[in-house]
Each structure stands twice: as structure tokens, then as C-alpha cells.
Amino acid sequence: MQAKPFGLAVKALVWDDSGRILFLRRASISKRFAGTWEPPGGKMDAGEAFDTALVREVAEETGLTIVLDRVAGATQYDMPGMKLAVLFLEARVLSGEVGLSDEHDEYRWIQLNEVLRLELTPTLHAFLTVYLQKVSH
């Protein structure tokens, strides 16, 4: 009856001025979901404020300094031994040019009507389907 522990990840949906969202492709060295596309961000450790941790994580992964605007929603990954709650925040670029870390091997700014054509995990695809319906109005 004991439940699996939850972890918490926070991801940034970084919008540019043309209404596109930044996605990164997981490099082949990725332990999970190699080759799929994802927004920047990652798992939070207890002890970090999630907003400053997310800004730092995005800077490490993309070279961009972002500003967080608002909560976009949340979803969940069921993993062996734990569940991962994923909180998404809308953000925009304050400064910087994209430069990737070893975690990703490609990036793209994606128009809204192209997002669901990316190779995405089923969980992310389901979340973005609902999110894009909401922001397309």
C-alpha cells in the first residue's frame, strides 16, 4: 500500500517574439528518451527555490537567460521506483544566444502548429496537446 515517492521537475516553455517555443533534442547519450524533443529544465533538488533553479538549469542547457512569466500546467511521468511531477512555466528570453550542453544535440524554435510533429514522449505529447489548445484561443 505504500506509495512510490514523488520527485519534482520544472520545465520552461520559452517563447520567442514570433510565437515559437524552444525545444531541445536529447542526445544519444541520454539514459532515457534519447532522440526525443523536450523543453529545457530538469529535476529540482530539495533545498533549491524552483524559480532560480529553473533559470539556472535553462542557462546551463541553452546559454539563455530567461524570465519566468507564468504557470502553464503540470503532468506526471511514472518511472521505476518513483513518480515525477513535472511543472511547466512559460518564459521568455532576456539575453543570450543558444548554445547547447552535452545533454542535447540539436535545438529548434517551433511554431505552435508544428510542435506535435516533433518526436515527443507520449506523456509530453498529451500535455502539449492540451496546452496548445489552451494557448491557441
Next chain:
Amino acid sequence: MQAKPFGLAVKALVWDDSGRILFLRRASISKRFAGTWEPPGGKMDAGEAFDTALVREVAEETGLTIVLDRVAGATQYDMPGMKLAVLFLEARVLSGEVGLSDEHDEYRWIQLNEVLRLELTPTLHAFLTVYLQKVSH
């Protein structure tokens, strides 16, 4: 241009076996939103794992020991000086009987079709409208 800092709150949508959800009414001593109904839970401090913190918070507010099942969604409160991201998790009761703390003066197990008749903050009303559509299918 500097953004407001974000805080993080986590709330439990506690379901019973009859498909009802537990709501608590904020006591008149509440600094904000006195008299409105809310699910149990509260603000997380950096340094706590959010799942154990939520289980503890719900125990303090309701006397119930809960098990967290899954992420229900997220929303945001805009407050003076900060934004509050609120993550909702579905949960069920493992043991205990409801006994309230000073923060709340009444509780009710609410059928889904009655939830939106409660006095709710506009932010919570909007979130629950979407959530109830999702779980009613």
C-alpha cells in the same frame, strides 16, 4: 524588467470511495480569502521534499493520513510581491477521521457536480472547471 519571485504551493484533491472530494473552509482569521473553500495543502519551503511535506500538511490540517496518487494539474496565484505556483495532486485517505486545525472552520466531502457551487477564489474556480471536465469523462 526583473520578474517577481515564484513560490510553490502543493494541494491535495482527496477523493473518497464515493467519488467526492474534500474541501475546507478558511476560517475568519485567514489573512486572505477568509470564508472561501479550498483543498488541504499549502506553501512548500525550499528544503522539503514536496510529497512528504504535502502529506504532513494535510495531516496537520485535517487529521487524515493520505496517499498521493497522481498529478492533477497546476495553476498560479498572482500575489503582491510574488507569484505562487500551485501544484495539485490527487490523493486518497489511508487512515484517520477529519479533525480541523485553527486555519479552517468547516469541512465537506463534495460531489463533483456540487464543487463549483462552493465559494471559491476565481483562480481555484477556473482550475477546478478544467479539472472536473477532465475527470468527468
